[in-house]
Amino acid sequence: MIFRQILLQIFHKFKQERTISAPFHLLRGKRSGQTIQDVGIFQLHMYFGILPKLSRKTYDEEISKLIEEQYMTVSDEGYYILTAKAKEMNQTVDLPFNGWQYRGNEHLFFARLSLVIQSLSHKAYNQMSFLPIQKDPQVQEWVRKFLISHHYQERDLQQQLYEEIIVSLEQAPIEQHAKVIVMKRLTGYKIAGYTWQQLSIYENKSEMDIQFIYIACLHAWLNGITDKESQFPLLAAIAEQVRVAMPLSGSAYQTAQLFQQGYSIEQISQYRKLKRSTIEDHIVEIAMNNPRFDIRSFITEEEIHQVVNAVDDYNTRKLKILHEVMPNLSYFQIRLVLARGETV
Amino acid sequence: MEIEKILKERFGFSTFRPGQKEVIEQVMGGNDVIALLPTGMGKSLCYQLPGYIFNQPVLIISPLLSLMQDQVDQMKQFKEKRVVALNSFMNPEQKKQTIYHLEQYRFIFISPEMLIQPQVQQKLNTLPLALIVVDEAHCISQWGFDFRPDYLKIGELFGNHRPPILALSATATSKVLKDIEVYLNMSQPYKYIHSVDRPNIHLAKYSFLEKEDKLDWILRHVLETEGPGIIYTQSRSKTESISELLLQHGIAAASYHGGKDQLDRQFIQQQYIDDSLDWIVATNAFGMGVHKPNVRQIIHETIPGNMANYMQEIGRAGRDGKDAVAILLYAERDEEFAKFVGIDDLPNDHHIELYETYQLRQEPPNQMIQNGEISETSFRVLQYWMTQKSANEVKELFQTMKYEKMHEVDEVMKLVKTECCMREILVQYFGQELETKPTNCCTSCGLTLENLLLPRQQKDHVVEETPWQKRVAKILGIS
Structure with a gap:
């Protein structure tokens, strides 16, 4: 029962803007740019990595039950739509998870x-x-x-x-x-x-x-x-070193250090022999983790407001739509604003 | 020094158990030895005691990682500090340190995978080893039930100037014994073959038309007779469903299989040894390293894959020497399932072809494991043979093994179908002769379970309802 409640709650928070697999990666604590950013965008810190060993089979079985019992429908592309029944069920799970800071530790x-x-x-x-x-x-x-x-x-x-x-x-x-x-x-x-x-x-x-x-x-x-x-x-x-103080992936941590020393994204990318997009993923991760990180070196104050307003106006956090609305901004810039979640 | 004196001082025993003294004397005399001793007969003493006389390291090759850890823990418990297990549980730094200081240890446990690594080999060559022990030596034989390709390399690794080898096993047929001798390059080994018969274990069998009837029988039987007992079954899900059935009827039971949480497995062992659990419903993962003398019943919910497994599993009953029963249940067509399970982890033609495709593409074939195309155990066997023989020969070999495995099930079926003495068939399978039959020998010879089993004592199964604070206080000894 708790598993079902947690899943429904996560699906609600994802606002039907991610695929059916997104909660699986979240619960397992997948260390990919996408999952990490989603934690910030949709405020899902508590559930991150609470089931590091969750098997796809167990997960799929639970999803099938949700579909069977008409809590949701799933499109061919793997996106889901919650039914009225699911929306009624949306009571909060009152378990004090803190997955983001413990991550299985x-x-x-x-x-x-x-x-x-x-x-x-x-x-x-x-x-x-x-x-x-x-x-x-x-x-x-x-x-x-x-x-x-x-x-x-x-x-x-x-x-x-x-x-x-x-x-x-x-x-x-x-x-x-x-x-x-x-x-x-x-x-x-x-x-x-x-x-x-x-x-x-x-x-x-x-x-x-x-x-x-x-x-x-x-x-x-x-x-x-x-x-x-x-x-x-x-x-x-x-409990020594069980709580993650600055929860950054190892690679993002190295990027953070170079960035602090004043290197640009381009320079870090060349120095670390990593793709520019990877370094951008790191920057987004850093922005999400460190509330004092100033994103204004990548995007103007005015543009930030533009994104925040668009999110409100179109009631979406889908990058593709936001990019269509604001073709002047890069995906990276939009993600940076979204990474701040509700703190913007 | 007199070995009896060490037996008393180190191990606290005043007499040897059958076979121990013979084996130790031969080892001390520098001879190769093959010892077939049933589990629970003190196999490990055969190398531990000499370890204290030699004062040079003893190398113990053991294929079962968890068992290795158990043995090391137990030796440490008996105040032996100079013991170490070299296996894949170690991180690279620990491994490096251990290898560097290897000469400090009296007993070195090692897994076959670790043994063949060059840096380990190099170090071992510099050590004045007193004895090499090959535990679970039947793993060397491809006809054995647990073939480990790495075991085949043990013989080659040590060359001619090696200390004596002591090969230990609990269950091996004459065919497997021959393989042990040949592949380990043993020179005229002394053989101690203990009778595989356990006269205090009485053999029963019951046949049913429907599989479900077996469950009804088990439930009724467990409600009426006294444990402790083990119910062996072939699948993990069955251990769960049967244990739940028993639990619903107020029986203190637990399920056990290789996929269980590591802590859970230990809790179950501990509770079972403490007698707070009466029945364990398990796959063949349960038993190794569990020392419980008063197990009264072993029930096989379905027929096991081969006689060696059957022997090993029923051998967990009656270690205290008192009467115990082993009950084999059979429903029509159970053998088909047993055969399916048996050949399921053998590599098939498709795997062999895939392996070749990887080689052609110059990709490492072990990618097959990551890509989920083969299990790790199957791959280990496949890889060994692919480096030894051509693809067609390997196909043929696995075909032969497949028939062999199916034939093994047929051997077990003889126990089910026979009207002759079950004990005789069992003992003869291992190439031995049965000398005497106990009373209540087996179903064929005539046996009454009521004479062997006590009626179940209804214990009030109290659920601990103490507040958590009291539990912590009790554990930490705080009044």
Whole structure:
């Protein structure tokens, strides 16, 4: 059910101006210029990359159901039209996703946390050897270093971690059931975690819905931890580099640095041996991510207003139409304005 | 040093299990050894113990990555720090570091793919290896159920001046044993062949007209008799649907297959070992590395692809030596599905032609994997043979393998159709003779399940309803 609600909500936000595949790329967090720009244009930050492993099959199945049950129709070119039924259904999903800033890294946070807790649990019960629940050698190494640097042998680390978890998770703005789900995924000495199948039975929801709630809960919890690092030093350390501060793709980041040093698009394109259009994609991505980035070096104030007015007048964000209305502006210039989304 | 003393001090056992001592003595004497020991009979001790006498590295080649990690974790759990697994889970930097410091380790686990890499080879040549262990050695045989082409290269890699090789397997026919000896270039190996028969596992079978009847039978059986048990089936979706059926009837069951979330798989293993789960509904992905002594029942919802798999799967019951039952269910035409599954991952003529097209276009054939034209396992086999033989020969070879796989299913069908002793057929398949039959031997010899299984104890299946705060407190030992 949650999956369907999220999909309908995304389709609404896309204003029927993208194809049926656009939500798929958004949910998987595809790092292409188009998807990244759409996040800004249609204000879809919360859903970006919340399902990095979503399979096309699962997605298509859900879409087929939406079509079958007459929530939408799809044209031959792959564009969709929502029906009245879908428009009535448009209630907001009240799960506090923050996909844009975590991008699947919440799973890294939980992997570290669960291994730290498993270790401290065994220590608390004087069992110094156990099979680690997390198999990734990098996570194991990270946790080993964390425990040693926090002198877990000499002091009562579990007490402090316990208190941090209780206080921070209680503050997280999400219902208790979600917190139960997250805590039931933990394991300890002689205490096994619960599988998705089991949680789905206990909570009487589908496995996929359980996972959505789980992800939203981790996002809400992480927001609190990273906002108040000094209050939760242990959890903040475990959340190290989990939140993306300046969410730029690696390549866009390099472009950003060169641009800051004063190079032009043309120069960067030659220097990096990349197409001009790729560098333009990067600039749009930077404009979207950094509200202080001044787009007026590419487009005049007057032209910006022209675009904003056209978006209003024609009630569209389709580039092709906007370009027809304003042939004096390049696609790149129009995209720059759109990238600012509602902040323009 | 006396090996009994090390057994006691290092491993905490006062006596060897059958075969262990013979194998260790032969290895210590510098001889090549092939040891066929059923799972759960302490295979790994056969190389771990010598490792403490040699004081030189022991190299263990193992094809199953997850199992390798389990073994390393378990050895670390028993305070062995000088153990490492060299496999594709490592990032390039970790790999480089590990190879550089390789001589520091007493036990080096390695995957066949990693073994053939030049930088690994180079390093291994400089190490004074005391012993080379080839685990799951049946993978070397193309007639084995789990052929790994890279295994064929092991023999060539080490040349004449090599330490003794210890080849280990749980299930191998005489044909496969011969392949192990030949391809590993072993010189007159000592062979320890433990009987594959497990007298405390009683063999039952039931035939049905319709597939759905099997589900009714399973449900009734599971509601009436006591576990713990494993239900093996052939598809992932079936593990889900059957486990849901059982859950709806209040049975503590879980589904398990290779596509499950990594944490889920461990939760299930842990819960099963803790006895909080009674039944696992699984594909053949479940079992390796799960050490649970009190499994009482194995049910095959449909016939497995070959006798080796069947043997391995029923072998997970009754490790504690107490009575256990293995129940084989069959509905008309189940063999057709088993054959289909069996040959499904063999490369076909179309794959061979595609491979050639890629070569003609001077594109790397492994693009086939990325383009979704072939599975990774199929490609591995295809690539090996395409570098060895002409396309037509390869076509012929796969045709032969296809028949072989179908024939394997027919072998399993003998168990279903026979009116002779099932145990005898099973043991003879592995080229051995059955010496004695236990009472309640099998359906053909006469067996009453009621004599072997306890009636189900109705346990109140309480759902933990504690608030999350209490769960954290309990895990962290905070009162």
